Structures are given as structure tokens and as C-alpha cells.
Amino acid sequence: MEPISVVTVDMIINGRPQQYEVEARQSLADFLRDQVGILGTHIGCEHGVCGACTVLMDGVPVRSCLSLAVSASGHEIVTIEGVKDLPLGQRLQQEFLEHHALQCGFCTPGILTTMAHFVAHYPKATEEEIRDALSGNLCRCTGYHNIIAAVSAVISSRHDDAKR
Amino acid sequence: MATSGKQSSQWTGRSIPRKEDLRLLQGQGQFMADIATRPGTKEAAILRSPHAHARILAIDVSEAVAVKGVVSVVTGQDVLAAGARPLVVAAPVPADYYPIAVEKVRYVGEPVAVVVARTRAIAEDAAAKIKVSYDPLPAVLGIEEALDPGSAVLHDALGHNVAVHRHLRYGDPDGAFKEAAHVVTGRYWYPKVSSTPIETYGVIATWEQGDTVTIWANFQGPFSMHPVMARALGIGQHQLRVIVPPDIGGAFGIKISIYPYMVLMALVAKIAGVPVRWLEDRLEALAASSSGTDRLTDLTAAVSNVGKVIAWRMRLVDNVGAYIRAPEPGSLFRATGNLVSGYQTQNLDVEAIAVMTNKCPTGPNRGYGVSALYFAMERHMDKIAALVGKDPAEIRRINLIPHSMMPYRTPSGGYYDSGDYLATLERALERADYDQLRQQQQEARRQGRLFGIGIAVGVDPSVSNMGYIDIVEPPEDRKPHRSKSGSGQGSHVQVDASGGVTITLSTCAQGQGHETVAAQLAADILGVDPKDIRVIGGMDSSTRNWTIATGAYSSRFAATGAVATFSAVQQIREKLLDIASHVFEADRDDVQWVSGRAEVKGVPARALTLKQLAGIAHWDVASLPPGMEPGLAVQTYFTPPTLGESVDPEDRVNSSGTYGFMADVVAVEVDSKTFAVKIHRYATVHDIGKVLNPAIVEGQIYGAALHGIGAALLEEMVYDDQGQLLTGTFMDYVVPSAPDAPDLIIDHMDYAEGSSLTTPLGAKGVGESSTETAPAALANAVSDALGIDINQLPMTPNRLFHWFLQRESLISQEV
Numbered sequence: 001m002e003p004i005s006v007v008t009v010d011m012i013i014n015g016r017p018q019q020y021e022v023e024a025r026q027s028l029a030d031f032l033r034d035q036v037g038i039l040g041t042h043i044g045c046e047h048g049v050c051g052a053c054t055v056l057m058d059g060v061p062v063r064s065c066l067s068l069a070v071s072a073s074g075h076e077i078v079t080i081e082g083v084k085d086l087p088l089g090q091r092l093q094q095e096f097l098e099h100h101a102l103q104c105g106f107c108t109p110g111i112l113t114t115m116a117h118f119v120a121h122y123p124k125a126t127e128e129e130i131r132d133a134l135s136g137n138l139c140r141c142t143g144y145h146n147i148i149a150a151v152s153a154v155i156s157s158r159h160d161d162a163k164r
Numbered sequence: 165m166a167t168s169g170k171q172s173s174q175w176t177g178r179s180i181p182r183k184e185d186l187r188l189l190q191g192q193g194q195f196m197a198d199i200a201t202r203p204g205t206k207e208a209a210i211l212r213s214p215h216a217h218a219r220i221l222a223i224d225v226s227e228a229v230a231v232k233g234v235v236s237v238v239t240g241q242d243v244l245a246a247g248a249r250p251l252v253v254a255a256p257v258p259a260d261y262y263p264i265a266v267e268k269v270r271y272v273g274e275p276v277a278v279v280v281a282r283t284r285a286i287a288e289d290a291a292a293k294i295k296v297s298y299d300p301l302p303a304v305l306g307i308e309e310a311l312d313p314g315s316a317v318l319h320d321a322l323g324h325n326v327a328v329h330r331h332l333r334y335g336d337p338d339g340a341f342k343e344a345a346h347v348v349t350g351r352y353w354y355p356k357v358s359s360t361p362i363e364t365y366g367v368i369a370t371w372e373q374g375d376t377v378t379i380w381a382n383f384q385g386p387f388s389m390h391p392v393m394a395r396a397l398g399i400g401q402h403q404l405r406v407i408v409p410p411d412i413g414g415a416f417g418i419k420i421s422i423y424p425y426m427v428l429m430a431l432v433a434k435i436a437g438v439p440v441r442w443l444e445d446r447l448e449a450l451a452a453s454s455s456g457t458d459r460l461t462d463l464t465a466a467v468s469n470v471g472k473v474i475a476w477r478m479r480l481v482d483n484v485g486a487y488i489r490a491p492e493p494g495s496l497f498r499a500t501g502n503l504v505s506g507y508q509t510q511n512l513d514v515e516a517i518a519v520m521t522n523k524c525p526t527g528p529n530r531g532y533g534v535s536a537l538y539f540a541m542e543r544h545m546d547k548i549a550a551l552v553g554k555d556p557a558e559i560r561r562i563n564l565i566p567h568s569m570m571p572y573r574t575p576s577g578g579y580y581d582s583g584d585y586l587a588t589l590e591r592a593l594e595r596a597d598y599d600q601l602r603q604q605q606q607e608a609r610r611q612g613r614l615f616g617i618g619i620a621v622g623v624d625p626s627v628s629n630m631g632y633i634d635i636v637e638p639p640e641d642r643k644p645h646r647s648k649s650g651s652g653q654g655s656h657v658q659v660d661a662s663g664g665v666t667i668t669l670s671t672c673a674q675g676q677g678h679e680t681v682a683a684q685l686a687a688d689i690l691g692v693d694p695k696d697i698r699v700i701g702g703m704d705s706s707t708r709n710w711t712i713a714t715g716a717y718s719s720r721f722a723a724t725g726a727v728a729t730f731s732a733v734q735q736i737r738e739k740l741l742d743i744a745s746h747v748f749e750a751d752r753d754d755v756q757w758v759s760g761r762a763e764v765k766g767v768p769a770r771a772l773t774l775k776q777l778a779g780i781a782h783w784d785v786a787s788l789p790p791g792m793e794p795g796l797a798v799q800t801y802f803t804p805p806t807l808g809e810s811v812d813p814e815d816r817v818n819s820s821g822t823y824g825f826m827a828d829v830v831a832v833e834v835d836s837k838t839f840a841v842k843i844h845r846y847a848t849v850h851d852i853g854k855v856l857n858p859a860i861v862e863g864q865i866y867g868a869a870l871h872g873i874g875a876a877l878l879e880e881m882v883y884d885d886q887g888q889l890l891t892g893t894f895m896d897y898v899v900p901s902a903p904d905a906p907d908l909i910i911d912h913m914d915y916a917e918g919s920s921l922t923t924p925l926g927a928k929g930v931g932e933s934s935t936e937t938a939p940a941a942l943a944n945a946v947s948d949a950l951g952i953d954i955n956q957l958p959m960t961p962n963r964l965f966h967w968f969l970q971r972e973s974l975i976s977q978e979v
Contacts, residue, residue, distance in 0.1 A: 025285070039198040040191015042413070044362040045446040049894035052362055080191030093189040097181045100859040103867065104675030105188030106195060106363040106413025134902035138894070140362055140414050141675045143866030144905040 009073035013038075014082030022069040028062075029053045031069035032079060040080035040109045044138070051137035054110035055079045061114045078116075080109035086116045091154050099150035103141030111137045111147060119154050127152060175684040175694055179859035182680040183699060184411075184673075193411040196366030196382040197443055205368065206235050208432060208442040209287035211277040211294050212452060213269035216305075216522035216887020217316065218298035220267055223277060231290040233282040236436035240266040240276070243431050247398045251424060254490045254633050255328045256641070258321035259520065261487040263396075263424035263431070269298070270318050270486035271524050272889055273451030275428065280436045284443070303522040303887035307460045307483050310519035318486060318520050327488040328496065328518035328636055332815045334575035335511035337466070340475030344466035346551055350544050351462050353956040354536035354939070355880040356483070358455035359529050359871055360899060361674070363413020364446060365422045365453060369429040370439035377433070378405040379426045384415040384672045385715010388630065389423040390705060392490060396427045404430075408672045408703035415674035416871070417528030420717060421454035421489065450892050455881055456529035457482040457495045457518075459536035463544050466511070471552040471562050473545075475511035476504065480537070482518045485525040492526055493518040494628075497635050498533035498718075501578025501819035502623045505541055506585045507563040510575045522887040528717060530871050531935035534625065542620040542940030543955065546947065556619045556944065557593055561586060564621070571921060577816030579806050580623065580823045581921035588851045588913055589621055589827040595909050596829035596847035604831075605948075614834040615844070616949025619827070620941035624852070626719035626929020627651050627821030630712065631810030639813045647810035650803040651821055652711035653724035657686070657732040658797040661782035663775030665690065666698045667733075670708040671725040672716045673701050676931065677860045681726055684857065685925075686733040690774060691760030709799045719929030722856055723822045727925055728802040735798040740777045746789040747772065747780065804922045822920070822928035824852040828869075828941040834949045839961035839968065841877055841946055847909040848934050854915045854926035864930050865910055872938025874900045880958050 005024045010017070013036060020035050032041050032055070044052035046065045053064040056078040083089040092115055095101070102108045111134070118125065118133045125133070130151050134144065187193055225237040243264055250260040260266075264275040277294050281287035302316040309315050310325040318325055341347065368380040377397065383389075383406065394404045406426070412419065425442065433440040444453065459482050466475035484492045496516040503512060549559035565572050567584040574580065601617050608615035631649040634642055656668040667682045679701050683694035690697075703714070713724075737757055744762030745755040754765050763771035772780075780787045781796040788794065804821030811817040831844040848869060855861050878898045882890040891897035920926040939957055947954045950964065952971045 023285070033197070038191070040193075042195070042363070043197070044364070044413075045894050047446065047893055047895070050362055050446075084190065096189055097185045100179070100182065100863050102185060102188055102675075103677070103863055104361070104363070104412060104414045105184065105193050106361075106411075108188055109191045112189070131902040131905075136901075138362060138899060138901060140359060140416065140871075140899065141867045142863060143870040143908075144902040145866050145907060146863065148902065 007070050009069055011072050011074065012076040014078055015085065024070055026069045027065055028067040028069050028072050029064035032064060038079055038081050042106050042109055044107065049138065051114065052107045052110040054113045054137065056113055056117060059117065061117050078113065080112055083112050083116055088119050088154055089116050091157065092116055092119065095150040095153045099146045099153065101142065101146040101150040107137060107139045111139065115151050119151060123155065123158050125155055173688055175687040176856055179857055180680065180684060180694060182677045183683055184677060184679050194409050195363055195411045195413050196380065196409055199368060199380050199409055201368055201441055202370055202439050205439040205441050206280045206282060206436065207284040207287050208429060208440050209279050209284055209291045210275045210448065211279065211291040213265060213272060213274040213276050215269055215298050215300050216272050216303035217301040217318070218269050219301065220265060220269060220276070221297040221299055224295040225277065227293040228279055228290040231286065231293065233286040234279060234290045235438055236280040237294065238278045238432045238435050240264045242435055246431055246435050248431050249396050249398060251396045251427065252392045252490060253488050254636055255488045255493055255518065256637060257327050257488065259319040259327060259488055261489055263428035271522050272887055273448065273524060274486065278428065278432045280432060280438065280440055305521050305523060305883050305885065305887055307458065307481050307519055310483065310521045318522065325520045326517060327484060327520050328493045328516065330516045330636065330638065332514040332516065337475040337477060337511040337513035340511040341466045344474060345469035346467040348465045348467055348544065348548050348551060349463065350547060351955060352540040352543060354459040354539050355875060355957050356455050356458040356523065357529065357875045357879045358881060359416030359418055360449065361414030361416060361418055364449045365419070365425055365444035366442070367426050367429040368439065368441045369433040371434055375399065376403040376405065377430050378407060379430055380407045380409065381422055381426045382412045382419055383408055383422050383426065384412060384419040384674055384717055386420065386712065386717055387705065387710055387714040388712040390712065393423055393427050397430055405706040410701040412672065412674040416530040417532055417717060418454050420491065421527035424489070446894065447892055450897055451889050452524055454527040455524060457484055457526045461536065461540035463540050465544055465548060467548055467552065471548060471554050471559050473507055473509045473548065473563055476509055477513045479515040480517065483521050483523065484518050485523040486520060487525045488518060488520060489525040489527060491528065491633060493636055494528065494633055495526065495533040497632055498628060498819065499537050499625060500576050500632055500635060500817050501574060502625045502823060503576045504574050505538060506565055506621055506623045506825055508565050512575050523883055530868065531932045534932065534936040535872060535875065535939055538620065538622045538936050539940045539943065539957065543943055546944050547953065557589070557598065560589055560619065560621055564589065577812065577818050578823065579818045581806065582919045583823065583825045583851045584913060585621065585825050588825050588849050591911055591913065592827035592829045592847050592849040595849060595911050596845055598829060601831045601845065614836055614949040615831070616945040616947065617831045618941045618943065618945030618948060619829050620937040620944060621827045622937045624824040624826055624929065624933050624936060625820035626824065627723050627804055628718040629807045629817060629819050629821065632817050632819040634811045635815055635817060639815065649810040650807045651713040651720065651724060652801045652803040653714060653720065653728050654709035654711065654799060654801045655725060655728035655732050656709055656797070656799040657729065657736055659736060659778045661779055663778040664698065665692065666700065667729055668700045668708060669725060670703045670710045670714050671721055672703045674716060676716060676721055676864065677857065678721055678725065681856050681860065682729045685726060685730045689733045689737055691757065692774065711801065719931030722927035723804060723923040723929055724802055726856065726927065727923055728800045730925060731802060732798045732800040735800065736796060739796065740774065742789055742792065743777050743780055744772050747787060806922045822922055824850060824928040824930060824933065826850045826933050826937055828934055828937040830941045830945045832942065832945040832949055834946060834964065839964040841959060843906040846906045849911045849913065850930060850933060851913040852930045853920045853928040855912060856925065856927050861930055862910055865933055866908060868932055869908060869934035869938050870900050870905055872935040873942065875957055876939040876942040877958050
């Protein structure tokens with residue numbers, strides 16, 4: 001068997017600079033869970049459809065199951081553990097709590113990271129646009145309705161803030 | 165039982181934020197993949213069959229064993245040599261089922277070998293180096309093919325592919341058919357669908373002292389599988405500890421069928437001599453975890469001249485896949501008590517057949533056995549309506565059981581304790597604005613648009629009777645003293661010396677908010693804030709009180725675990741009052757519980773708080789009433805009193821503890837170019853007794869409806885004629901995403917306190933609910949829109965286009 005190459009990666013994870021030795025073939029999701037030891041990033045399909053593993057790389061949602069840890073070197077990663085420190089992160093979490101926007105909670109980390117990016121970039125999004133933005137995150141429990149309501153509430157609260 | 169539904173309800177019945185969410189929103193849940201393993205735990209990867217049906221000629225593991233980092237490679241023969249016994253099946257047929265292929269493979273994805281290595285990646289690398297020689301055999305895939313005696317046989321010892329064949333008769337169906345003004349026949353196909361929880365299976369197995377094993381798994385129960393697992397492992401039940409983590413990432417019935425993998429990993433850990441962890445990947449899950457059956461239904465109704473169904477003749481054929489894995493053939497019999505759904509029919513003739521084919525084995529899936537039944541029945545009701553010239557709403561009014569007949573005994577033994585089915589239907593029609601929809605339809609049709617309206621109603625069974633599966637054997641073959649009944653669920657409540665309340669559940673929740681609801685119930689009884697009550701989820705078979713019915717499946721918490729918890733907390737309060745009355749030297753009847761403390765009636769100054777009383781129970785035995793045990797903990801069990809009997813000699817059984825009712829009214833528009841179905845309006849009204857937490861109930865209905873909508877429009881496990889799975893990824897097995905999900909108009913019938921005769925809290929199950937009616941409601945709506953008789957799901961645009969073309973060509977031929 002070919003020797004497995006090991007690479008040094010440097011990245012900022014949830015605000016903290018980190019350095020690790022990783023196998024070149026290791027996915028970002030496995031790296032975060034198995035090496036860094038933060039377990040909020042969930043693996044649901046490992047082929048980029050379900051969205052549970054979504055993290056932010058330099059502020060943009062990426063599938064950590066389809067990204068390699070080495071590809072994240074030199075970048076800034078935010079996982080669910082860091083969502084609370086994002087501009088609208090805590091408000092999203094609060095609206096999810098109040099709207100019963102999660103049941104089993106397994107898909108929730110990927111939805112929160114995806115939506116944290118969305119609400120920051122689309123402050124005037126319509127319900128249809130929210131649905132579209134959510135279409136890359138599968139949830140089998142909620143029927144999506146309350147997730148959309150929670151995200152809508154964050155967006156409309158931004159409007160209220162703007163009016164003040 | 166000392167419980168009573170009367171209780172001050174400051175918390176119960178409200179949508180309080182869930183306790184679970186605080187951790188889940190921060191990524192701090194504890195799912196199976198998050199459980200810390202013992203040092204030395206190795207990772208497993210499974211080599212799976214690429215053939216649907218083949219004999220295994222040889223397995224060469226030499227290259228795999230040589231891979232650096234590999235600990236062990238285990239095959240079916242190794243597992244046999246280690247003393248594994250077949251997993252017990254409910255059907256009395258010689259079709260041995262092991263958790264790994266022995267001699268033959270019978271579906272694509274069946275485990276053939278397990279590699280244990282330092283990392284999962286190494287284990288997968290090594291698995292690719294195992295050489296298996298197969299002698300491929302013809303694959304049997306379809307139901308009719310499986311019934312054909314000329315087809316290949318999966319289980320040689322059986323000699324054919326029929327696992328179960330029962331004929332059930334209730335009332336006088338033959339007489340009714342002689343009297344019938346009309347006889348209406350139909351044939352319906354329900355697809356093989358899987359609820360695909362986003363968290364896949366996970367198992368950790370570790371042996372201690374050689375003869376006891378601990379298995380962690382995201383297993384949802386029922387713990388009737390616990391003796392099955394112990395037996396397969398050749399150990400006593402007390403030697404098998406099953407621990408379920410506090411968080412399970414969705415289950416929907418699918419995580420019942422993880423138990424063969426729990427056995428497999430325990431065997432592998434034993435052979436390899438190390439603790440072993442296996443985390444299923446999505447491709448494995450789609451190919452080889454579980455799904456519901458594909459079901460062929462032949463339905464014949466004897467109908468009176470006014471449109472009343474006086475008898476049903478049903479032939480139900482379930483395709484259970486390669487093995488009849490317990491709890492199958494539950495799919496055929498889960499609905500025994502509610503075979504007539506909400507209709508008054510008293511005459512029934514049921515032929516129930518389970519066949520085995522070279523597809524993945526099946527098991528419970530949300531709406532177990534009921535979605536397929538109601539799809540056929542509710543499509544059939546529309547056909548009957550058309551035949552006798554009635555509106556689909558009217559045909560249901562004619563046939564539904566009126567409120568005045570409650571409680572109602574169905575011919576097959578179901579006991580419907582309460583419910584107003586007609587009023588529920590009327591409310592749904594009203595909430596959907598049915599008359600307005602019909603006008604809108606006329607307008608749309610004038611414009612050449614394909615607009616349709618569908619109705620489906622159904623009795624929603626929850627809390628399965630452990631005894632219903634006895635019906636698989638004819639009465640004369642049932643063994644005396646071996647019958648099963650009831651549906652017991654335990655709970656445990658402890659108050660510590662500082663007055664802190666801890667509820668320990670054993671219900672294996674998967675997102676239903678059990679921790680929150682348990683805290684709400686307890687908060688009302690003790691007069692404390694739910695935030696101050698700790699609730700421990702998950703399950704541990706060695707330390708918690710449980711029965712074989714334990715778990716979260718068949719929508720059982722509200723009517724079992726919640727009641728057991730309620731009862732335990734009430735008993736705690738009784739003990740606190742006993743202590744207070746002794747301390748105050750007051751008559752027991754003069755001491756009452758008010759706002760979280762015991763006080764002497766009329767003398768509020770004479771009071772002891774929960775904390776003070778708990779302190780006495782723990783610290784000061786001398787102050788306790790004579791003979792009272794120290795400490796403050798209660799464990800309880802609850803089973804619905806109506807589940808006291810197994811199947812009777814006439815094959816009648818009350819198969820469920822509660823029966824809710826729902827009516828769905830849906831309007832759709834089918835795009836005349838793309839044949840995509842757009843849901844225009846969806847109203848669903850439920851009669852489920854008392855609602856313990858409205859937000860949780862609404863969330864269950866939303867989720868349940870979308871599972872039904874998925875089966876109606878998108879989902880199907882598709883195999884080619886060689887038995888290769890064509891829907892092996894989430895790109896091909898398409899589940900609903902946010903743009904597919906409609907807004908629902910949800911309403912509930914009011915609950916009259918005390919009207920449920922089966923559960924003290926008055927709450928019925930709702931977890932499956934519209935999964936059972938949505939497929940039929942949508943098929944009725946799309947049939948209405950296109951003017952065709954739809955008898956097969958899912959209604960993909962491609963299929964609709966072809967069915968519509970067939971109709972057009974038939975019309976043009978008639979012209």
C-alpha cells in the first residue's frame with residue numbers, strides 16, 4: 001500500500017488559531033470531529049446532499065464532508081460551536097428555540113451555519129428565498145415549517161432594528 | 165392506579181421551549197458518534213454483497229488481514245464458529261436470519277465480512293482487499309414473482325418464498341357480498357420507502373470479564389429485541405447491557421432494525437478481542453438498514469345502494485425483503501384492530517401474505533402498515549363515491565362511525581374509546597374551505613388547468629399491543645402460556661436531599677421532546693418550574709426500569725411514558741405529604757400541597773417546602789413516620805388498561821392502546837407541461853385527546869405529513885431486475901426538502917376532560933398521524949385533477965405524464 005501522506009495544516013477554528021498534522025485524504029468533517037474533538041458538526045450522508053456537516057469557511061457555507069482538511073489550511077472555519085459568536089448567531093438560536101424549529105437536532109448545526117450566512121447576506125429575503133436557501137439541508141423531523149418561521153423572524157427583526 | 169387526569173395545569177398543555185434545545189442548538193447533543201469510547205476501541209467497516217442473490221463459494225481475507233493497522237477480519241463462518249445463533253423471527257418458517265451472510269447472500273448490501281482496524285479508513289482500505297467468489301443466482305424482486313412457484317427460492321429449507329399466509333374472517337363477509345348492491349374492486353401498489361433519519365446507525369460493543377457485553381447503540385426499542393439479541397449471542401439477558409445515548413438523530417421506526425448490527429458488532433468484538441465501534445455511512449443505510457414494505461393490495465368492497473360499505477375483502481401482500489426480520493410481519497398485522505379504519509363495516513375477509521425477495525429486509529417505518537392500508541381504502545372510497553354518484557366528503561359521512569356509537573368495538577377487536585369522526589371531517593372541510601375549493605376547481609377547469617381536491621380520513625393507532633403479532637400463527641398453533649399482551653413503560657423519579665428533582669426516562673426519544681413533557685407534567689404536580697427539573701433521556705438496560713415494550717415507537721410516549729412519569733411524581737408528592745403530616749402531627753387529610761410546599765389547611769404558616777421535606781427524607785430518619793423507608797425515589801410502570809388481552813381464538817385483538825382520528829383535505833394543481841404536483845392547500849384536523857404540548861404536537865404533525873407527502877410524490881427504493889439498488893444515494897432517493905414542504909392548516913378537536921377511557925392523561929399518540937393519510941389524500945387530489953384512477957405511488961411527474969397520456973388515448977379511442 002502507498003504510504004499515506006501527512007500534511008501540516010494551519011487554520012483558525014472558531015476564532016482560535018490551530019495547527020495539526022493530518023492525513024492528506026482526511027475530510028474536514030472527520031478532522032473537526034476526530035482530531036480537533038469538536039463534535040457539533042454532524043455527518044449525515046458524506047456525499048454533499050444532506051447538509052448536516054455544513055461549516056463556514058471564510059464566512060461561506062461549505063460541506064465539510066466533501067472538503068479536505070488540507071483545503072481548509074490557511075482559512076477561517078466556523079462550526080456550530082462558533083455560531084453564537086457570529087453577528088446574528090444567538091438571535092438565530094433563540095428564534096429556533098422559540099419556534100420549535102428542531103426536533104432531533106441532528107441536522108440543526110448545518111442549518112444554523114447555513115442560515116447564519118444567509119440572514120447576514122440577505123436581509124430582505126422572502127419566505128420563498130428562505131426555502132430555496134434551505135433546500136440544501138435535509139430535515140426529516142420538522143417538515144421545515146418552523147425552521148422557515150424562525151429564520152423569517154430573524155430577518156423581520158432585522159427590519160425592526162433598521163427602523164429604529 | 166392512583167393517577168387522575170385532574171391536575172392544576174400551569175405547565176402542561178403549553179408550548180414551553182424545549183429543555184433539549186439548549187444543548188442541541190449549541191452542537192452539544194450527545195449522539196451515537198459523540199459517545200466517548202474506551203481506550204483501545206477499534207473501528208469496523210463492513211464488506212457488503214454486490215449481488216442480490218448468490219452462493220458464497222469462498223472468502224479470501226489474507227491480503228486484508230495483512231494490512232497494517234488491521235486487527236481482525238470476521239466472516240459469517242467465523243461468527244458461526246463463535247457460537248452465534250440465528251435471530252429469532254416471528255414467522256414460523258425455516259428462514260434462518262443471521263446478522264451476516266452465511267453461505268448465501270440474499271440482497272445487495274448484505275454484510276459479508278467485517279474488518280476491524282485502527283481507523284475506519286484503514287478498515288475500508290482493507291475491506292477492498294477481501295476476495296469473495298460468488299456463484300450468482302437468479303434474483304426475485306417483485307411480489308408477483310415471489311408468489312410464483314416457478315421463481316428462484318431464497319431460503320432452500322423453506323422451498324418457496326412465502327413467509328406468512330393467514331386468512332382472517334370477521335362477521336359474515338360472504339353474506340354481505342350476496343346482499344351488496346355494488347361490488348367495487350381495485351388493486352393498489354404502495355412503494356418501499358424509508359424515513360431515512362439523518363443520523364445513521366451507530367454501535368459500540370465491548371465485552372467485560374468475557375461473558376458480559378455492553379452495547380451502545382442509537383436503538384429506539386422496543387426492548388422485545390433485547391431477549392432476541394441475547395439469545396443470538398448465546399448469553400442471558402442480564403449479561404447484555406444496552407445503553408442508548410440521550411440524543412438520537414431521528415428514527416421513525418428505522419432504528420428498531422439496528423438490532424442485527426448490535427448483535428453483529430458484539431460478535432465481532434468478541435472474536436477480535438477488542439471493543440469495536442461501527443458508524444454506518446449513508447450508502448450502507450440506504451442499501452441495507454431498513455425500510456417499509458412494498459405492498460400490493462387487492463380490495464373489494466360490498467356496497468349498499470346508498471353507498472355504505474357493508475363488507476371489505478382485502479388481500480394484502482407485503483414484500484419483506486430477503487429475510488422476515490422481527491418485528492415483521494408486523495407490517496401486515498400492526499393495523500389488525502383498525503382494519504376498518506373509521507368506518508362502520510362489520511364484515512371483513514382478509515388474506516394476509518408476506519413474501520421474501522432479494523431486496524433489503526424491511527421493518528417498522530413511520531405509519532407502519534397503516535399508510536399502505538389507508539392509501540388503498542381511501543382511494544377505494546373515492547371510487548365508491550363516483551360509482552354511487554356522491555361527493556367524496558359525503559361518502560365518508562355515510563360510512564364513518566358516529567360519535568353516538570363510542571366506545572366502539574371493531575370486528576377485528578379494536579377498541580375505539582372516544583372520538584368524533586364526523587365532526588373532525590366537518591372541521592377539516594371547513595378549515596380547507598372545501599366549498600370554495602370546489603368553486604375554484606370549476607374556475608380552474610374552465611381555464612384548462614389541472615386542479616384537484618382530495619380527502620382522506622383515518623383512525624390513527626398508537627401504542628402497539630405487544631400481543632398483536634401472535635396473530636401470525638393460526639389459533640390452533642398458538643402455544644399455551646406463551647401469549648403476549650400489554651405495552652408497559654417504566655419511569656423513575658428521584659428527589660435528592662436538596663429537593664432537586666431528577667426524572668430518569670427509559671424512552672429512547674428521537675426528537676419528540678420527552679424531557680420537556682416529563683418536566684411539564686412533574687412541574688405541575690410539585691409546583692416547581694420545569695427548568696428546575698432534570699430529566700435524563702436515553703436508556704440503560706442494566707440500571708433503569710423497563711419492560712420488553714420499552715422504547716419510543718408506535719407513537720407511545722404521551723399514552724405510556726408520560727403516564728408512568730406522572731404517576732411516579734404523584735407518588736413522590738404523596739410521600740412528601742405523608743412526611744409533612746407526621747412532622748406537623750396533623751391529620752393526613754388536613755395537609756395539602758400548595759405552590760411547591762406542604763401546608764396545613766387553613767394554616768399557611770405551618771408549611772414545609774419541597775427542599776425541607778426532601779432533607780428530612782434523606783437526613784433525618786427519626787422524623788419520618790414509623791415504618792417509612794428513607795429516601796425519596798419512586799419507579800413506576802404503566803400499560804394502557806385496554807391492552808390486557810392477546811389475540812383471541814377468533815383472531816380479534818385490540819392492537820393499539822389509543823386510537824386517534826384525522827381528516828386531511830388537500831387541493832393540488834398539476835402543471836400541464838411538467839406534471840409536477842403543487843400543493844395548493846392542505847388542511848389536517850386531529851382528534852387526539854388532550855394535547856400535552858401544542859408546539860410538539862404540531863411539530864409531529866408537520867413531520868408526519870411530510871413523510872406521507874414524500875411517499876406520495878418523491879420517495880421509492882428502486883431496484884433493477886438484477887436486484888441492484890438504483891436509489892443508493894440521496895441524489896437518487898429523493899426526500900422532501902424545504903421547497904417541497906407545504907404550509908399546513910392544522911386544527912384539533914376540543915378535548916373533554918376524562919373522555920379518554922384508555923389513558924389517565926387523556927393524550928393519544930400523534931407521531932404517525934398524517935403519514936397515514938397524506939399519501940391517500942394526495943392520490944385522491946391528483947386523481948381528481950387529472951381525471952384518472954391513481955393506484956400507485958409515488959406520483960412522479962414521469963408517471964403522471966404517462967398515466968395522463970393513457971387516459972387521453974383511451975378517450976380518443978372511445979370517440
